[in-house]
Amino acid sequence: MVDQHALVDERIGLLGDPHADLQWRGLAVRNLARVGIRQIHVLGDFGFLSSGSPLERERLRLLTKQLTSRNAFMYVTGGNHEGYPTLHRRYPLDEWGYRRLSRRIIWLPRGWRGATAAGTVVASLGGANSISRGRRNQTVSGHVAAWHPEEQITEEDLEALGSDPVDVLLGHDAPFSRALKRHVTRQRRFWTRDGIAYAAAGQAMFHRGVVQVQPKLVLSGHYHRYLDTNLLLRPLGHSTTTVRSVILDRNRTAHSVGILNVEALEIDVRPRLSPGLRRQRN
Numbered sequence: 001m002v003d004q005h006a007l008v009d010e011r012i013g014l015l016g017d018p019h020a021d022l023q024w025r026g027l028a029v030r031n032l033a034r035v036g037i038r039q040i041h042v043l044g045d046f047g048f049l050s051s052g053s054p055l056e057r058e059r060l061r062l063l064t065k066q067l068t069s070r071n072a073f074m075y076v077t078g079g080n081h082e083g084y085p086t087l088h089r090r091y092p093l094d095e096w097g098y099r100r101l102s103r104r105i106i107w108l109p110r111g112w113r114g115a116t117a118a119g120t121v122v123a124s125l126g127g128a129n130s131i132s133r134g135r136r137n138q139t140v141s142g143h144v145a146a147w148h149p150e151e152q153i154t155e156e157d158l159e160a161l162g163s164d165p166v167d168v169l170l171g172h173d174a175p176f177s178r179a180l181k182r183h184v185t186r187q188r189r190f191w192t193r194d195g196i197a198y199a200a201a202g203q204a205m206f207h208r209g210v211v212q213v214q215p216k217l218v219l220s221g222h223y224h225r226y227l228d229t230n231l232l233l234r235p236l237g238h239s240t241t242t243v244r245s246v247i248l249d250r251n252r253t254a255h256s257v258g259i260l261n262v263e264a265l266e267i268d269v270r271p272r273l274s275p276g277l278r279r280q281r282n
Contacts, residue, residue: 050146078127
């Protein structure tokens with residue numbers, strides 16, 4: 001048998017953190033389908049799976065119906081606000097390592113790799129450490145409430161990712177960069193010292209994955225801010241390389257939906273691609 005989900009389309013859709021926002025998600029799927037996108041990748045904080053309640057199952061059914069009507073498939077790179085115990089209990093791994101939430105929604109394993117027909121390689125490394133770990137006792141804006149240790153990137157995940165180079169790396173966390181550090185520093189007053197250290201440790205694990213596979217482009221969510229920047233990698237035994245890091249914003253913001261031309265490594269994140277729903281920032 002052939003792994004049908006390892007074939008990556010030449011153009012794929014990208015969604016920043018959806019946070020279980022069914023209305024926004026449906027509009028995003030519609031907007032992408034209008035321009036011919038049939039393969040949509042979620043960059044973490046999918047949020048539609050927490051306890052496995054009947055309401056959650058109904059929302060997954062509605063999302064599957066939306067995708068089916070557009071002949072689209074959705075691939076999830078896991079984030080930190082996910083119901084990992086429910087995911088593992090209700091949706092066992094298939095022979096390829098996928099967890100199938102429905103016939104149209106596929107949860108990617110950490111370390112997954114796919115490729116276009118022309119051979120451009122795309123990989124996925126989900127997970128991130130919650131800076132709010134000490135406060136995870138209530139659900140806010142679609143975030144899964146409880147903290148789960150499965151959110152952390154492990155040594156086994158990095159081993160599964162491997163060290164063969166890739167062209168594109170999909171993640172929830174993002175690699176270290178000066179621009180991202182400036183953004184994170186401005187938010188430090190909102191968090192505890194322990195939370196900041198825990199989140200930084202998780203980012204360091206993701207950055208190790210980036211160094212391992214040396215992608216030309218990294219696509220992320222998690223930081224609730226649109227950011228497009230370059231960073232230099234200096235891996236031991238290799239020459240210095242430039243990596244482009246693009247972080248999409250969260251649901252209901254202007255830079256939360258993108259289209260990637262995989263072969264050209266060009267990304268379109270025009271605000272008009274995002275659904276016509278806007279959240280006021282504070």
